[in-house]
Amino acid sequence: MKKVFLKDIAKKLNVSKTAVSLVLNNKGDENKISQETQKKIIDYAKKHNYVPNQLARGLSRGKSETIGLIIPNISDSFYSKIAGYVELKAKSLGYTVLFSSSSEDPKKESELIRSMLNRQVEGLIIASTQRNLKEIESLKEDKFPFVLIDRHYPESETNYVIVDNYNGSKTVTEHLLKLGRQKIGFITLKPGLEAIRQRMLGYENALKDFDIEFKKELIKELSPVNYEDEIKLAVSELIKFPNSVDSIVFSTHYLTSVGLRELKRFNVKVPQEVAIVSFDELSAFDLVDPPITSVIQPVKDISNIAVEILINEIEGMKESIDNTRILDSKLEIRKSCGTF
Amino acid sequence: MKKVFLKDIAKKLNVSKTAVSLVLNNKGDENKISQETQKKIIDYAKKHNYVPNQLARGLSRGKSETIGLIIPNISDSFYSKIAGYVELKAKSLGYTVLFSSSSEDPKKESELIRSMLNRQVEGLIIASTQRNLKEIESLKEDKFPFVLIDRHYPESETNYVIVDNYNGSKTVTEHLLKLGRQKIGFITLKPGLEAIRQRMLGYENALKDFDIEFKKELIKELSPVNYEDEIKLAVSELIKFPNSVDSIVFSTHYLTSVGLRELKRFNVKVPQEVAIVSFDELSAFDLVDPPITSVIQPVKDISNIAVEILINEIEGMKESIDNTRILDSKLEIRKSCGTF
DNA sequence: CATCATAACTAAATCGGTTTAGTTATGTGG
DNA sequence: CCACATAACTAAACCGATTTAGTTATGATG
Numbered sequence A, B: 001m002k003k004v005f006l007k008d009i010a011k012k013l014n015v016s017k018t019a020v021s022l023v024l025n026n027k028g029d030e031n032k033i034s035q036e037t038q039k040k041i042i043d044y045a046k047k048h049n050y051v052p053n054q055l056a057r058g059l060s061r062g063k064s065e066t067i068g069l070i071i072p073n074i075s076d077s078f079y080s081k082i083a084g085y086v087e088l089k090a091k092s093l094g095y096t097v098l099f100s101s102s103s104e105d106p107k108k109e110s111e112l113i114r115s116m117l118n119r120q121v122e123g124l125i126i127a128s129t130q131r132n133l134k135e136i137e138s139l140k141e142d143k144f145p146f147v148l149i150d151r152h153y154p155e156s157e158t159n160y161v162i163v164d165n166y167n168g169s170k171t172v173t174e175h176l177l178k179l180g181r182q183k184i185g186f187i188t189l190k191p192g193l194e195a196i197r198q199r200m201l202g203y204e205n206a207l208k209d210f211d212i213e214f215k216k217e218l219i220k221e222l223s224p225v226n227y228e229d230e231i232k233l234a235v236s237e238l239i240k241f242p243n244s245v246d247s248i249v250f251s252t253h254y255l256t257s258v259g260l261r262e263l264k265r266f267n268v269k270v271p272q273e274v275a276i277v278s279f280d281e282l283s284a285f286d287l288v289d290p291p292i293t294s295v296i297q298p299v300k301d302i303s304n305i306a307v308e309i310l311i312n313e314i315e316g317m318k319e320s321i322d323n324t325r326i327l328d329s330k331l332e333i334r335k336s337c338g339t340f
Numbered sequence C: 001c002a003t004c005a006t007a008a009c010t011a012a013a014t015c016g017g018t019t020t021a022g023t024t025a026t027g028t029g030g
Numbered sequence D: 001c002c003a004c005a006t007a008a009c010t011a012a013a014c015c016g017a018t019t020t021a022g023t024t025a026t027g028a029t030g
Helices: A006-013 A017-024 A035-047 A054-061 A077-092 A106-118 A133-141 A165-178 A194-209 A227-239 A253-265 A299-314 B006-013 B017-024 B035-047 B054-061 B077-092 B106-118 B133-141 B165-178 B194-209 B227-239 B253-265 B299-314
Strands: A066-071 A096-101 A123-126 A146-149 A160-163 A184-189 A219-222 A247-250 A275-279 A293-296 A324-327 A330-332 B066-071 B096-101 B123-126 B146-149 B160-163 B184-189 B219-222 B247-250 B275-279 B293-296 B324-327 B330-332
Touching (some): A096 A106, A096 B096, A106 A123, A160 A165, A165 A184, A165 A247, A165 A330, A184 A227, A219 A227, A253 A275, B017 B035, B066 B106, B106 B133, B160 B165, B165 B293
Parallel strands (some): A184 A219, A184 A247, B184 B247, B275 B293
Antiparallel strands (some): B293 B330
16 A cells, blocks of 8 residues: 555646645635546545645644643653643644653753754643743743643743642641641652742641641652652651651652652551641542542643643634633542541 | 754855755764864854754655654553653654554544654554554555554564563462452453453463353453443442352453442452452552552563664664563552452 | 636745765875 | 876755645636
8 A cells, every 4th residue: 555645646636736735725615626626636535545744744834733742751640641631632623742751851851842843843831840941931032832831930921721739738738737737747849849839838828827836847858859768768757756747748649659658667557647638649549548638630621721722822812811820729538637 | 042944054154055964964974074064064053053853854854763652541550651661762762752542442543553654753652452453454564663562463463562461360360269269250341452351361261270160240341431330330240149259350450440449339348358459550559448469560661672672673673683572460469359 | 809807727936854966176096 | 197086065856745926718898
């Protein structure tokens, strides 16, 4: 089964490449190609399974019907869900998605942005490392369509779709406080990320509202590079004297998993001795022992809205929709923080 | 910051496009471009941040340094992990990966294959719906490089990397038998997939080896489209009289999650009343109540080997490595099947 | 009947690279 | 000093589409 090209069709049917191209791009009518000719072309193309070479198409049109999605890590369930929904939504609007993982490395991220631009993507959705302000600003300058998700640059005015990290974190911390917990630890990544900073702030202000003294020792900030090890130390320090926390807030699902594994290894009873809650969840968190109270992020909404904003902008319907969104998260109460 | 093109560089430096192209592709020496000229070009390109347009490059070379990965669903943690490892490995070998999800739809899958070919991918890694034999055969005919992963077409001779589903399933079933379980249910998807068929066969033969009568009623085959609902019925039928199973083998991690959720809703004690085991696991399965005994698939190996085979073939080092692999899975024993 | 509009097309430029098949200038051996 | 090799380049074709700026034939209009 040989590949057919535009010129093959043209030659076989004794028409010009132009005619074939126009017809197959649904521009036959507006260019007054006769119905017979159109039918002839379409039939032939169908019969021979013609599909245009996207590279040639993209090159000559300067377009590609493709958007890029840059995320820190496709293996992380949070981002893989986003990728799934973005792909679905984009496809429904006629776009293909190019994924790539930055591995939380700003340099790689900026390479990816460039590489995607070379591939003529028409827009980008980026869950940024948040250490590429320059690159982002330059996209903005070039008026290149993009939407930040999950993480944004508060110092720069861009499209973004994020969740309300502050309130999500505050709410879940308050939940612990209402249940009578007083010594609440907080395990998080070093706040290079605004999202993480907001989660920390939410935690702090919840304490404040309950007139509980904020203690620096109860906050454990892990370096993003090898937190696997650090978290073990962090957990053990929190549960021991003099900290002896009665509960821990974990700022990502991954930290929660690893942390809980540690708590179990130390034979700490959860939630009796130490209650835990998680910002963001894993699909099995309701099955875990104990089921983990989590702040659930509206993954589907984030994805859909981001794609909508982006394609809206690509297709030039300026300003027609709200292009900065802060979505609410949902507190799913389970047994890991005890009950009323 | 304006984009620079090849011809801009050529014009500015008073050399030909050819020279620039050759030099930037590391073919300066073999084409006897003088060192000065080379340096001049390289310096200018670096200073002005030149990056070649991949579409143009791909179009003219008929290559793209890109491979395609087609999986059923990027949101599924099994496939998202594969995607992550494939991306990593491919990048380390100089290739970019184009992902896409087929949603388990053969028609979509065959569209994706075509669409990827149009994008000039140089090879494909496919976790096929296994209902596209024709498409696969035609790839083979065209001598287009591809590797099947996770699912292969036993009736067709191709490259593939899969796990030993039969033995994995047999082993885990035997494990239940050794623990004295006798009425073992099996919940699976309708075996359109060879992998699933093998898992079922493993289960059956384990029973046979233990002289336990194989009962059709204990096997529940769900339709892949709305198993969410069907599984609830399946679980309830299995645990009730006259089936009253003492254990269940779930054939995918997703079925395990949903199934366990159902068991809990029925207040069935796991593993005391019904032991469960899972083929394939979720990252939190060790934290679940009870921790779930699982057959763990070597996701990283699958990915790495598939990429190696593929790129080996793309780069024409024919036959130098073994191109059909059946990898062993690992039985991770946890508490969901009771203990010795 | 000359003019103009319109229908129905097409030739050729273009996108931004790669690659083939030269060309020119210089040096070397006989 | 001529023939030839070699170094150091370059013009132009090409990849497979899209798109601009025409062209031709026909029919209507005044």
